[in-house]
Amino acid sequence: MLIFWKPRLALLAVPKTGTTALENALASSADAAIVNPPGLKHCTVRKYRRDLSGFFEQKGKRPLSLVAVMREPVDWLGSWYRYRGRDALAGQENSTAGMTFDAFVQAYLQDNPPACAKVGSQAAFLEGGVDHLFRYDRPSDLIDFLRDRLGQPVEVGRANVSPDGDLTLSRQTRAALETGRGADFELWSAL
Template sequence: MIAAPKYGFVVLAVPKSGSTALEAAFARHAQLVTSGPHSLKHVGAEGFERDIAPLLDQHGYARADYETCALVRDPVSWMSSWWRYRSRPGIVGTSTYTGDMSFDEFVGRVAAGEIELPSQSSYVNRADGTPGVDRLYRYEDLDECLAWLRACLGPKKARKTELRQRNVSPDRAHETSAATRDLVEQTYAADLALHRDVATGRLAGD
């Protein structure tokens, strides 16, 4: 999470949606950055409103002074990124390693509940399923999110926010069959609906 209420924004870090690269680009302008552990780096919308917003308010940043934003990704692309990320050599032999399984097997095991992979919507929605962030952008439209963040900073500071790839998943080619795509979309139906809503502009700010 990158909290820069001084400049009017907070970026909630949905896993595997470019959050590490955004942190590297904007952290210098933030009043609060949570890089770890996972529960802090990837605090969801409800956790932010419950725990972090009151803290910012105590330090002079009222909730009305800033907007929260997050990026969401096509569920198949998102799961592929997880599968590739968990195949990195540094975690061979651990329970999360996926280098010894195909993408189809990974998807099947996630769908069966054998591998836990919290949905993107669980990070950005409230418990009742409604959006819990002020602005949502598609991962594929990262440039739009960057343009808004840079506008918040102003032209002088925005010049120093070069975005570079960070925490990149290993390159690992695979074909996604129609059956596998269907299984992903059934398993993460809420994420698929969210991604499509953002694409139509229903939830993507102004």
């Protein structure tokens, strides 16, 4: 999460939406950069409003606009699946090594998913709403917005990129995902 005081922006770090690359590009010009622990870096809208807004916004005297990025839901899950399939996690309970993407999504849809598929929901992360929500697949929209609001060039590289992997889903699993996580698909469709 990055805080920009004068431009009155809080850039929230929705997991697997390119926020590490944004941090690398902008942290040096931010007034506050929370990059660890992950629970604070990936502070949800609700948590920000409940626990941090009073501090950063001087108890409502200087409100900040919340900015976030959302990724298409299947692509987002694919990034999690590939990220958790990397060699560094082999043998750990959150590893997806040896699992198909279809099996991962089925596990994700369980009421109590196993550790490898416990990744939350973008809609839940963004519950409560942000002022500016950008599509992951249109990075120039976000970069133009940030350049205008921050008054500086914004050059974002790539960071924390998930390895390649097969993201084939059966029609049944795709349909179950769209039904089971309808809020994510509805929010994405509204962008």
